[in-house]
Amino acid sequence: MTDWGASGRIDSYEFLEVDPFTLEETGRTFDVADGEQSITWGYYTDNIATAKIAVVGAPPDGLIRVRHTVRLPDGTVDCRNLATLFVDGFSGSASGGLVKRGDACYSTLIRYTKESLINDFAYREGGLLLDEVRALVESEGGKLRVLPGLDGSRAHTRSDFIERDTNKMTALNILAGWVSWQMGVDPDGYVTVAPYRLPSEKAVSYTFEAGENCTYVAGYDYSTTRGEVVNRVVVYWSREKDEGDGWGPTSRVQVELPDESQCSYRRTGRHQSKLIQLDDPTGDDEMRAIGQRYLDENGAIDYITIQHVGIPGLQVGDVVRYINDSDGSAPVDWLCMVTEIDMKLGHAAMCTSKLKVMR
Structure with a gap:
């Protein structure tokens, strides 16, 4: 290393x-x-x-x-x-x-976070979602970069529209969220679209270890957000009648934190649920992925904040390993997701980074 x-x-x-x-x-x-x-x-x-x-x-x-x-x-x-x-x-x-x-x-995402649709954005059954994402991005002068692994053949299962005056970034996230894609931006200014990957599926990008390579300052701050945790997500869609297209009138899936999680129903004795309603008929696997993503982002309560030199290529969303056997009451060896990096553009590009502890 x-x-x-x-x-x-x-x-x-x-x-x-x-x-x-x-x-x-x-x-x-x-x-x-x-x-x-x-x-x-x-x-x-x-x-x-x-x-x-x-x-x-x-x-x-x-x-x-x-x-x-x-x-x-x-x-x-x-x-x-x-x-x-x-x-x-x-x-x-x-x-x-x-x-x-x-x-x-x-970042160039401000083109969309500070702008709204001035007309209804219509989409048609069978229309490709990637074409619509590209159209929205390019409508504001932006350029789209499709990241590896994305299935560009994904299409709408019904016709509808997104109402005018909807924030354009919200509209992009609506389209992407239906098929478990993730919108972003890269260092070159391109808006990116990529398949969402569970943190547990990501390889470790970097290991912070006490005494190794002098990359981080001793000590860490610790915080918890127990009151905001969700341990059960129900994802569903429904319509007034079966339209004979093979989807039926309704479907739902439910995902929960595993029993070993410290905020699971088994360990806390109570549910904290989130219901997510989808507009389009959606397959169970897709709905399960949407629910799991929400759990990933709202089912963890522990964060640490560390200081370290700039690590070239390290990005928010990356998974890192944090090893420290000297600063806490007991040694720690955690997998974490990087949620924030604040970099000073000076000697060693010193960073203050917030990490979500995944255990």
Whole structure:
């Protein structure tokens, strides 16, 4: 495993202007104020990536792309884009001819999180959901990237529409959610669509271990959200009559936390349920996947917060292993999902990250 915490690590950053429609770099670069830049990624947030960037001089006409290069003493070099962002607001100061701005920046998902449908969005039985996702993304000037494993042949089982004035990101999530897809955004500014994968199905992206590679600061903060936990999900759809299309009039499935979970019905003695109603007739396997996803995101109560050097390629949604045998009352060895990363764009790209404990 690469020692990203090695003494002598050098971090450098570039701030580049990007055309908002082609996502190509224009060749223009920006100077920024030292020590005042940060990017935060949140798995459960609307725009996923947000940033504070203090640009010196004239503002960008399009997007800002942040590129990060890490050089280690052993010759390892990692260069990658961190985010491609819209500037949504700024404040600034001017003194002695020096103009400095503090920009509030958001990923290209802001095109959809801050915009609503101005007309009803109709879809037809047999219409491909991927075509409709692409149409919504491109209607706001965005570009779509389909990630590996997605079945583009998935189609609607009935005709209907999404009402005008629905938030466009909500509309995208409605379409994706029917077939267990997940919307996102990548560092290049592309809106992404991918099949949803259970955290338990993901390989471990990185292991944080006390005393190994100096990648994280000793100690961790711990929090719990027991009152918000759901331990049973019922997913269903229904219609007034059997339309003779093979689906019948209704169907439902139920999923629960396993007995060994500390918030399961067996261990707590009570249910905390969520009912999810679907508009389209949907197969039981698909409904089970929708219910399981909701449990994954609402059936865990424990979080830890740690500080560590920037790990190239580590993203929110990744699964990591956290090993610490010295800071708590007992040694811990947990699998966790990364839900938030707050990175300071300075030496070692120091991060404060929130991890959901999966055990």
